[in-house]
Amino acid sequence: MPHSIDEDFLALPLRALADAALARARALGADHADFRFERVRSASLRLRDAKPAASSDITDLGYAVRVVHGGAWGFASGVDLTMDAAARVAAQAVAMAKLSAKVIAAAGSDERVELADEPVHADRTWVSAYEINPFEVPDAEKTALLVDWSERLLAAKGVAHADASLLSVHENKFYADTAGTTTTQQRVRVHPQLTAVAVDPESGEFDSMRTLAPPAGRGWEYLRGTGWDWDAELAEIPALLAEKMSAPSVEAGAYDLVVDPSNLWLTIHESIGHATELDRALGYEAAYAGTSFATFDQLGKLRYGSEIMNVTGDRTAEHGLATIGYDDEGVAGQTWDLVKDGVLVGYQLDRRIARLTGLGRSNGCAYADSPAHVPVQRMANVSLQPAPGGPSTEELISGVERGIYVVGDRSWSIDMQRYNFQFTGQRFFKIENGRLAGQLRDVAYQATTTDFWGSMAAVGGPQTYVLGGAFNCGKAQPGQVAAVSHGCPSALFRDVNILNTTQEAGR
Template identity: 65%
Template sequence: MPGVNAEFLALPLTALADAALSRARELGAEYAALRVVSTRGQFLALQDLDLETSITSDDVGLAVRVVHDGCWGFAAGIVLSPEEAARLAERAVEVARASRPVSTERVALADEPAYPDRQWSSPYETDPFDVPDADKVATLLDLTEQLKAGDGVAHTRTSLQAVRENAFYADLAGTSTTQTRVRIEPKLTATAVDRSTGSFETMRTLAPPAAAGWEYVTSAEADLAREVAEIPELLAAKTKAPSVRPGDYDLVIDGSNLFLTIHESIGHATELDRVLGYEAAYAGTSFATFDKLGTFRYGSPVMNVTGDRDTDWGLASVGWDDEGVAGQHWDIVKDGILVGYQTDRAMAALKDLGRSNGAAYADSARHVPLQRMVNVSLQPDPGGGTLDDLVGQVENGIYVVGDKSWSIDMQRYNFQFTGQRFFAIENGRLSGQLRDVAYQATTTDFWRSMEAVGGPSTFYRGGALNCGKAQPGQVSPASHGTPAALFRGVRILNTVQEGGR
C-alpha cells in the first residue's frame, strides 16, 4: 500500500523548517510553525454520454504561523526556498506586532507532546492520479451507459472528484510530521421526465465519498454496479408514487440520510469556536452553549456520539492536525448528555479543557488553520437489530434513504431535511414509495425522539468533501458513521404544498 507521497518528500522540507523556525525564535515568537502543503484535485463530469468537464488543479505553498507577545501572526507564499521561509517568519511576526494594540485577549495554546520525524498516510491502494484520465473516463462511461440504458431514464449525470493532499508541519516544540491523504467520490444521478407534463424526478447513487484511492470506484464497498442496476426500477416507481400527506410520523432513517443530519445538527453545533461566538459573523453560533456541558440532554439515552481524527476510514482522519496535535477520539454525547466539544489548541486553553482534541485544519498553505469539524459519528447499538427489526416496530411511518436538500438555522437548532427515496411503512412492513417528503424538527426534539439505533449491520460511512467555513472561505472533508435509527412522532411536510419541488 502506498505511503507518504515520494515526490513531496523530495522537497527541501527540513531546510524550509530550519530557516523559518530559527528566524521566528530569533524574533521572540512563543510559538511558531511552518506548513508546506501540496494539493492535487480533479473533477470529471459526464452529462449523459458526453464528457462535459475535466479539471485538474495543483496548489503548492508554504506558510508560517506564530504567536508573538500573545498575538497570532500569519504569512504565506509560493516560493519553496529557505530565504522565503525566513522572510515569511519575519512577516508573520510583523503581523502579530501590528495586532497587539487592538487585541482584546492573549493567545494561549493547550500543551501537546512533541512528535519528531513522524509520517502518516491514509489507507489507499491506487493513487487516483496514477490512473490515466482515459481509463477513468472509460470506467465512468461504462457505468453511465448501464444507467442510461434503464427503462425510463431520460438523462444521466456522472461525476468523479479526487484529491491528494500532502502536508508537512514543523514547530518550535520539536514536532515534525509529513502526511498524505487521498479521498475520492464517484456519483451518478438518473432523471426521468414526464413528456406530457414536463415534470421530472431524480435519483442518485448512495455510495459516499471515501478516504480511499481509485480502487474504491469499482469496489464492493461502493457497490456502484448494483446501484446502477437498481436505480431505473426505483426511479420508475418514484415517478408513480403518491405525494405524502403532511402530519406526524414515526421514521426509520437510513444512515445514508442520517449522516447529514448529524453533520448539521451535531457536528457544527459542537464546534467550540462556534459555541463561543468566534464564527458568528459568517456561519452562526450554536444553541449548545458552554454552560450546558455535562448536564444538557441533547437526545435520548440511546444517543452516543463520538468525535475522532483516527478512524481508518474517516475523511477527517490524520496522524496529526495542523497544530501538531495527534489524532484521537472522544465522546461528544454520552447516553444522550452533551459531554464534549471539538477543539483546537487555543479554544481548549481558553476554556481550561486540557489537551486539544486535534480539530485544527487549513485547506491550503494560503489559509490560516482554524477549528474544523472532525469525524462525528452516532454509534450503533452493539446488540441492536437489523433494518427489518427497526421497520418492524413501526405501524404507520416512513423509511428515509439518501440525502438531498437541507436547511438549518444559524444556531443549528431548527431544521428541515429531504432525501433521495421514501418508503411508506405500514404495520411493520415497507409498502411502496412516497414523494415530496421533508422532515422538520428542532435539534433537541428530534434527537430526544430517537427510540432505537440499529446494530452494526445497519452502519453507514457517510460524509462530505466540501464542508464550508471561515472568511476567506475554506472547505474541509469529514465523515459521519451512523446506524439506521428509529424516531417517534416527527413532523413531515409535503414539499410541493410548502412551496414547490
Template identity: 65%
Template sequence: MAGLDPEFTELPLRTLADAALQRAADLGATHADVRVERIRTGSHALRDGELERTVDDVVLGLAVRVVHDGAWGFAAGITVTPDAAAVLAEQAVATARVSAPLTSRRVELAPEPVYADATWVAPCERNPFAVSESERIGRLRELSARLLASDGVDHADARVTFVQENTFYADLAGSSITQQRTRIDPEFTALSVSDAGFSSMRTVGPPTGRGWEYLTGIGWDFDAEIAELPELLAEHVKAPSVEPGRYDLVIDPTNLWLTIHESVAHATELDRALGYEAAYAGTSFATPDQLGTLRYGSELMNVTGDRVTPHGLATIGWDDEGVAAQTFDIVRDGVLVGFQLNRQMAAEQGLPRSNGCAFADSPGHIPLQRMPNVSLQPAPDGPDTAGLIDQIEDGIYVVGDKSWSIDMQRYNFQFTGQRFFRIRNGRLAGQLRDVAYQATTTDFWRSLRALGGPQTWLLHGAPNCGKGQPGQIAPVSHGCPSALFTGVNILNTRTDGGRA
C-alpha cells in the same frame, strides 16, 4: 498500498522549516509552526456519457504561523525556498506586532507532546492519479451507459472528484510530521422527463478516504446500485404525494449523516458556541454553560468525535497544530459532554490538551477549528434495518440525502431525501414523493427510540463543509446506524413550496 508521493518528499521540507522557525525564534516568537502543503485535485464530469469537464489542479505553498507578544501572526506564499520561508516568518511576526495592541486576551496554547520525524499515510490501494485518464473516464462512461440503456431514464450525469493531500508540519517545540491522505467522491444521477414532470434519483454511495479501488467495488458496490437505480426512479415518478402529519421514521445512514452534520457536529464546534463564527456561520444553541446538563437527545444517543476511523474524510495522523489524532465524547447517554477544540480554545477552557480539531484547507489559509469525523454510535446488540422497520405500524423509511435547511443556531431544521418508502404494519409499501421532515434539534434527538446494530453502521460524509472568513472547506465523515424516531413532523414540499 500507495506510499508518500516523491514529488512532495523531494522538496527541501526540513530546510524550509528550519529557515522559517529559526527566523521566528530570532525575532522573539514564543511559538512558531510551518506547513508545507501540496494538494492535487482531479475531477471528471459526464453528461449522457459525453465528457463535459476534466480538471487536474495542483496547489503548492508554504505557511508560517507565530505567537509573538501574545498575538497571532500568519503569512503564506508559493515560493518554496529557504530565503522565502525566512521572509514569511518576518511577515508573520510583523503581523503579530500590529495585532498585539488589539488583542484582548493573550494567546496561550494547550501543551502537546513532541513528535519528531513522524509519518502517516492513509490507506490507498490505487492512487487515482496513477490511473490513466482513459481508464477513469471509461469507467464513468460504462456506468452511464447502463443507466441510459434502461427504460425511463432520459439523461444520466456522472462525476468523480479525487484529491491527494500532502502536508509537512514542523514547530519550535521539535515536532516534524509528514502526512498523505487520498479521498474520492463519485456520484451518478438518473433523470426522467415525462408527463409527470422532471424527476431524478442518484446514488447514495458516500465520499470516502480511499483510492480508485472504490469505483471498482472495494468499499461500495456501484455496479449493484446503478442496476437498481432505474427501477427506483420509475417507482418514484409514479409515487403518490405524502400526506402531511406526524410519522414514525426509520432513517437510513445515507440520510441521517447529514442531520448529524448540521444539528450535532456544527452545533458542538466550540468557536461557534463561543460566538467566533457569528458573522458568517452563526452561533449554537448548545452553549458551554450547558456542558454536562443539556439533554441533547434520548439516552440511546452517544456521539463521538474522532480522527482515527478507517477511511474517514477527516481521518489523519495529526491535525494542523501537530496534535495527535484521538477519539472523544461529544454526547454521552443523550447529554452534551464535549466540544471540538483547537489548542488555543483548550487552553482558554482550562483543559489539559486539544482534541485535535485544527485544519486549514490550503497553505494559503490559517488553521481553524474544524470538525473531525462526528459519529452516532450503534446499539451493540441492535437489529438490522428490517428489524427497525418491523417495529413501525405506520411510518416512513428515509434513504439518501438531498436538500436541507437549518437556522443560524443549529436548532430549527428541515431535511428531504432521495427515496421515501411508506411503512405499513412493519413492511415497506411503496415510495412517496414530496417528503420533508421538520423538527428542532433537541425534539428530534429526544424522539430517538431505537438504534440499529453495528451491521447497519455506515460512514458517510461531505467533502466540502464550509466555514470561516475567508471561507475554507473541509472534508468530514459521519458514521451512524439506521435509527428509529417517533412522532416526527412531515411536510409536503409540493404544497409548502418546492418539490423534494
C-alpha cells in the same frame, strides 16, 4: 500493501525551509511558531449523458508560517522555495502579530493567545488507508468507467439523462514547530457519483435519483468495488426512479421515521457536528453559518437526545474523510465523546480554545485547506454509535405501524444556532404495519435538534453502520472547505413532523 510518502514530495527542501522560517521567528521573539508545507492535487471529471462535459486537475503548492507573538496571532504564506524567502515569510508573520496586538489593545481587550500543551511528535509519518492512488490511473480509464456506468443508466427504460462525476484529492503535508514536532502526511480521497433523471413527456414533470455511495478516504479501488457494490446500485436505480415518478404525494402530519445512514449522516453533520464546534459555541465563529445553541455553560448538562444517543468525535476512523495522523497544530489524532447517554459531554477543540476554556489537551481539530490559509477549528468525523447486538434496518421497520423509511440525502435547512431544521431525501417509502408499502414524494421532516434526537427510540446494530460524508463542508472567512465523514446506523424516531414540500412551496 501500505503506501509510503511520495518520494518527489520528500525531495522538496521541506526541513530546510522549516528551519529557516522557525529560526527567524525565534530570533524575532515569537513565543510559538509553526511551519506547514502543503501540496494538494485536486481533480474533477464530469460527464453528461455519457459524454465528457468538464474536467480539471489543479495542484496547490506552498507553505505557511504561523506565530504567537506578544499574545497575538500572526500568519503569512509564500511559494518561493528558498531559505531567504521562508525567513521573510516568518518575519511577515511576526509583523502581522505585532499589528494584531496593537489592534486588540486599542479595542480594550486583554485576551492573549495561549496554546494547550501537546507532547512532541518528532519525525512522524502517516499515510491514509488506500490501495491505488487515483492519480496513477490513466484519465482514459476513468472516463471509460464513468461512460460505462452512464450508459447502463441511459439504457434503462424511463431514464432520460444521466450525470456522472468523480472528484479525487491527493494531499501531502509537512509540519514543524518550535517545540520540536515534525510530521509528514499523505491522504487520498475520492467521491464518485451518478444521477439518473426521468422526464414525463406529457406533463413535463421530472425527478432524479442519485447513487447512495458516500465519498471515502479510499483510492481507485473504491470504484472497482472495494467498499461498495456499484453494479448492484446502478441496476436498481432505474426501477426505483420509475416508482418514484408515479408515487403519491405525502400527507403532512406526524409519522414514525426509520432513517437510513445515507440520510442520517447529514442530519448529524448539521445538528451535531457544527453545533459541537467549540469556537462556534463560544461565539468566536459566527459570520459563516452562525453560532450554536449548545453553549459552553451547558457542558455536562444539556439533554441533547434520548439515553441511547452516543456520539463520538474521531480523527482516526479508517477511510474517514477527516481522518489524520496529526492536525495542523501538531496534535495527534484521537477519539472522544461528544454526547454520552444523550447528554452533551464534549466539544471539538483546537489548541487555543482548549487552553482558553481549561479543557486540557486539544483533540486535534485544527485544519487549513490550503497553504495560503490559516488553520481554523474544523470538524472531526462525528458519528452516532450503533447498539451492540442491535436490530437490523428491517427489524426497525417491522416495529413501525405508520411511518416513513428515509433513504439518501438531498436538500436541507437549519437556523444560525443549529437548532431548527428541515431535511429532505432521495427516496421515501411508506411503512404500514411493519412493512414497506411503496414510495412517497414531496417529503420533508422538520424538528428542533433536541426534540428530534430526543425522539430516537432505537438505533441499529453494527451491521447497519455506514460512514457517510461530504467533500465540501464550509467555514471561516475567507472561506475554507474540508472533507468530513459521519458514521451512523439506521435509527428509529417517533412522532416526527412531516411536511409536504409542494404544499409548503405554494404557501
